[in-house]
Amino acid sequence: MMSGSLINLIYLIAGILFILGIKGLTKPKTAVRGNFLSALGMLVAVVITLFTINDVDFTYVIAGVAVGGIVGAVMALRIQMTSMPQMVALLNGFGGGASLSIALAEYVTRTGINPASISDFLQPTVVAASAFGEGAEATIALVSISLTVLIGAVTLTGSLVAFSKLQELMKKSYGLPGGPFGNGILLLGALAAVAFLVINPGNTMAMVAILGLALLLGLFLVMPIGGADMPVVIALLNSYSGIAAALAGFILGNTVLIIAGSLVGTSGLVLTKIMCVAMNRSLANVLFGKMAAGGETIDADEIYDGKVTSAQPDEVAMLLETAQRVVIVPGYGMAMAQAQHAVRELADAMVSKGVEVEYGIHPVAGRMPGHMNVLLAEAEVPYDKLVEMDRINPTFEDTDVVIVIGANDVTNPMARDIEGSPIYGMPILNVDKAKTVVVIKRSLSPGFAGLPNPLFAMDHTLMVYGDGKKAVIEMTTALNQL
Amino acid sequence: METLILLLALFVLALFLGVELITKVPPTLHTPLMSGTNAVSGITLVGALLAAGTGSSPMLVNWLGFIAVTLATINVVGGYLVTNRMLAMFKRK
Numbered sequence: 030m031m032s033g034s035l036i037n038l039i040y041l042i043a044g045i046l047f048i049l050g051i052k053g054l055t056k057p058k059t060a061v062r063g064n065f066l067s068a069l070g071m072l073v074a075v076v077i078t079l080f081t082i083n084d085v086d087f088t089y090v091i092a093g094v095a096v097g098g099i100v101g102a103v104m105a106l107r108i109q110m111t112s113m114p115q116m117v118a119l120l121n122g123f124g125g126g127a128s129l130s131i132a133l134a135e136y137v138t139r140t141g142i143n144p145a146s147i148s149d150f151l152q153p154t155v156v157a158a159s160a161f162g163e164g165a166e167a168t169i170a171l172v173s174i175s176l177t178v179l180i181g182a183v184t185l186t187g188s189l190v191a192f193s194k195l196q197e198l199m200k201k202s203y204g205l206p207g208g209p210f211g212n213g214i215l216l217l218g219a220l221a222a223v224a225f226l227v228i229n230p231g232n233t234m235a236m237v238a239i240l241g242l243a244l245l246l247g248l249f250l251v252m253p254i255g256g257a258d259m260p261v262v263i264a265l266l267n268s269y270s271g272i273a274a275a276l277a278g279f280i281l282g283n284t285v286l287i288i289a290g291s292l293v294g295t296s297g298l299v300l301t302k303i304m305c306v307a308m309n310r311s312l313a314n315v316l317f318g319k320m321a322a323g324g325e326t327i328d329a330d331e332i333y334d335g336k337v338t339s340a341q342p343d344e345v346a347m348l349l350e351t352a353q354r355v356v357i358v359p360g361y362g363m364a365m366a367q368a369q370h371a372v373r374e375l376a377d378a379m380v381s382k383g384v385e386v387e388y389g390i391h392p393v394a395g396r397m398p399g400h401m402n403v404l405l406a407e408a409e410v411p412y413d414k415l416v417e418m419d420r421i422n423p424t425f426e427d428t429d430v431v432i433v434i435g436a437n438d439v440t441n442p443m444a445r446d447i448e449g450s451p452i453y454g455m456p457i458l459n460v461d462k463a464k465t466v467v468v469i470k471r472s473l474s475p476g477f478a479g480l481p482n483p484l485f486a487m488d489h490t491l492m493v494y495g496d497g498k499k500a501v502i503e504m505t506t507a508l509n510q511l
Numbered sequence: 512m513e514t515l516i517l518l519l520a521l522f523v524l525a526l527f528l529g530v531e532l533i534t535k536v537p538p539t540l541h542t543p544l545m546s547g548t549n550a551v552s553g554i555t556l557v558g559a560l561l562a563a564g565t566g567s568s569p570m571l572v573n574w575l576g577f578i579a580v581t582l583a584t585i586n587v588v589g590g591y592l593v594t595n596r597m598l599a600m601f602k603r604k
Contacts, residue, residue, distance in 0.1 A: 047551055048528065054544050055535040057601045064547055064598055068591045071553065075587075078557045086566045089577040093559070097584025104585070105592035113542055113593075120549035120590055123582040127555040130579035134562040134572045143569040150571075169515055267545055270552050275525075277558045279518060287518055288525045289554035295529025296548045300541060392538060399541025406539075406600040417538045 039077045040285035046070025047289050051296070057412050074285050110407045111364050114397040118192040118263055124270030124293075125184025128277045132177035133240075135280050139170075140231060156231030168227055173279040175223040178236070179243045180276065184269040186247030191262050194251070195396060203252045209317040215246040250316065257477035260397050261304045261315045268297025300398045307392035307418075309444075309455035329481035333473055340491035342500050345432075345467050346507035348491075352429035354385045356421065358458055359401055360394055362435020362470075366497035369408035372434065375505045376410070382508070387414050389421035389431075389458050391439040418458060425462040433460060433484075434469045434497050437476030440484055452478050466490040469500050543597045550590025556583035 047070045053063015108116045137144075139160050144150035161167035193199040219242040226235035254262055271293025278286025305312050349355060357372060376386045388410065394401035402415050416424075425431065433440055436458075444455040460466050461484050470492065473485060484490055493500050536544050563576030 047554075048532065050547070050551070051532050051536070051544075054540050054547060055532075055537070057537075057540065057598075060540060060543065061595065061598045061602055064543075064591060064594050067547060067551060071550070071556075071587055071591070074554060074557050075560070078560045082560055082563070084565045085560065085563050086568070086573060089573050090560060090563055090580055093577045093580025094584050097581040098588045100581075101585040101588030101590075102592060105589045105596065108593060110597070113546070113597075116589070116593060117542075117545050117549060120546070120552075120586050123585050124549065124552040124555065127553075127559060127579045127582040127586070130575045130582070131555060131558045131562045134564065134575035134579065137569060137572050137575070138562070138564065144571060165512055166515070264545070267548060271548065274552050274555050274558070275522060277555060279515075279522075281558055281561050282514060282518065283558060283561065284518070284521060286554055286558050287522050289551050291522050291525035292529045292532070293548040293552045295526050296533045296544060299530060299533040300545065303538075303541075390538070395542075397542060398545065399538055399543070402539040403542045403597055403600070406597070409600075412539055412601050415539055 036077060036081055037284055040074060040283070043070040043074035043077075043285050044288035046073065047292060051292060110403055112196075113400060113403060114259065114263055114395075115192050115195045117267065117397060118188050118195060121263065121266040121270045122185050122188025122192065125181045125188060125266075125273050127181075128177050128270070128273035129181030129185060129240075131277045132174045132181060132280060133236075136174050136178075136236060140233075142231075142233065150233055151237065153229070153233060154231040161230055167230070170280065171227045171230055172223065173276055175226050175236070175239050177273055177276040177280060178239050179219055179223065180269055181273040182240055182243035183247040183250065184266055184273055186244045187251045187262075187269070188247075188266050190248055190251040191259060191266060194254075194256060195259055199252075202255060212246060212249055212317075215242050215249065218242050219246065254315070255477075257393075258308075258315050260393055260395070260400075261301055261308070261312070263397050264297050264300035264304055265312070266297070268294050268301060271295075271297055303392060304398060307456060309452070329473070329475070332481045332483050333486050336486035337473065338488075338491055340467070340493055342493060342503035343507040345491065345493060346504050346511060348430055348465060348467070349379055349384065349504070349508055350382055350511045352379075352384050354387075354424075354428045355379055355430045355432065356387050356389050356425065356428050356460075356463065358389045358391075358431060358433045358436050358440060358460055359405065360391075360434070360436025360439065361396060361401075362437075363497055364395070364401075364404050364435070366435060368434065368498035368501055369404050369410075371498045371501040371505070373405070373408045373410050375501050375508070376414075378505050378508045387416050387421065387424075389418070389460070390415050391418055391436070391458055394436065394439065418456060422459050425459050428463040429465065431460040431463040431466045432469065433466065434501065437470070437482055438478045438480070441476075441478070441480060441482045442484055443480060443482070450480065452480065460484065461487060461490075464489065467493060469493045469495075469497050471495065539601070543594050543601075546590055546597065547594040549586055550594060553583045553586030553590055556580065556587055559583050
């Protein structure tokens with residue numbers, strides 16, 4: 030058995046390695062090393078913990094590590110980059126589930142109950158208050174345990190619903206009657222059960238109630254939320270999984286759980302805020318509301334009628350050949366058409382003709398924060414060509430051609446110009462400032478916001494109708510022949 | 512009680528540090544950041560080991576410990592491996 034101080038010192042080293050790991054992620058060049066340092070921190074923390082627990086039944090531990098290790102490795106090596114949001118959603122849920130299980134295990138251990146069956150478990154038992162410590166200490170222990178159960182369970186079911194939605198297993202949106210009020214009642218009920226449990230530590234029914242209500246709350250929080258808002262939901266659940274881990278640290282009095290958990294918790298929160306700003310919506314609006322219904326309905330025919338110019342890929346190729354600077358604006362539609370590699374080949378063809386090519390990435394271009402960057406990096410686009418919205422926007426005026434592929438709402442000038450339009454105020458890529466805009470799209474159908482896009486009807490916009498991948502390949506072929 | 516205050520101080524300071532660190536991560540690396548923090552949240556493996564129970568613990572505790580260890584290990588192994596896979600794509604030039 031090692032002394033507590035030594036263990037805590039080694040946990041501190043692990044915590045520092047986690048911090049250095051995240052610091053490494055602030056630059057692409059140091060990121061791989063950062064990830065390695067973080068993993069080293071994990072190894073240190075786990076190994077030192079193994080030394081402290083000599084009386085544990087290792088059958089369960091070894092079985093768990095073996096199963097988890099195999100499942101984790103297979104997931105990590107097999108997952109397609111387009112499906113990264115699904116994987117992160119699952120990992121968020123597993124993080125919540127792990128904290129939940131720890132809290133329940135601690136509860137059962139400290140109450141000293143030994144239920145042989147479920148009905149046994151539901152029998153309220155008399156538990157000496159001292160089982161959870163003295164006075165305030167007992168209250169804090171019980172509050173930490175029950176809040177960990179609450180947040181862990183919400184994270185678990187919420188993430189599973191987010192996964193089902195992203196994987197398109199669940200296509201419809203269901204909600205409780207009364208919307209936010211229904212969820213509010215579930216939350217209040219769970220908090221009441223927390224209070225009851227703190228007063229009656231041995232009442233296992235209260236624990237079952239917290240667990241049940243929190244599992245339902247997770248389901249009903251995420252079920253009504255649509256696909257376009259998933260980047261916010263995943264980031265928020267990421268944060269919850271961290272907070273649950275930090276709370277589990279309070280139960281066990283474990284410093285490294287608290288450090289790591291709060292880092293994850295803030296990371297999720299910061300990303301949630303970035304996503305909300307990028308959509309110009311408050312968090313409450315994403316969680317409980319729908320897109321604001323537009324004041325007056327905007328007639329798509331009125332905007333498009335007779336004003337849309339279409340072009341063929343070979344005509345676009347001629348434009349590209351004479352251009353000096355081209356910006357490619359990809360949206361999730363590009364990933365759905367599996368056109369990343371084709372787009373990169375088109376960019377290569379342009380670069381070989383002496384054209385300067387950059388990519389303009391809107392924060393919500395993919396299905397999770399930074400998703401589009403990963404998809405393009407996979408297609409071997411150099412990361413320094415991926416330019417974020419604030420930096421690319423001032424350059425559009427000096428850009429000859431913008432190619433918009435699979436993106437719609439994030440280029441809609443109504444968000445900038447028409448006060449009272451439902452998306453007014455959402456930051457957009459100002460592609461309409463470029464000399465020519467080429468939009469590759471199947472039809473004039475609206476995006477998630479359900480709005481027509483006046484960009485398509487502008488004089489300097491050319492619509493190339495058809496499959497994104499096919500159109501891009503034809504452009505590349507035509508360009509190479511010029 | 513004194514320990515609790517110290518833990519609380521640690522928690523609050525880590526939150527502030529987290530905000531400072533995370534806001535410096537460029538948008539390009541936000542997806543690896545999320546999968547990387549998934550891996551870090553696998554630190555619950557430490558908690559799972561501490562809560563896993565002994566040979567004389569109730570079966571329920573052993574099973575909860577097994578679930579916790581399994582889920583946390585998926586996060587650790589899956590999170591670090593997939594993050595490494597993504598970051599390797601950003602490294603090449």
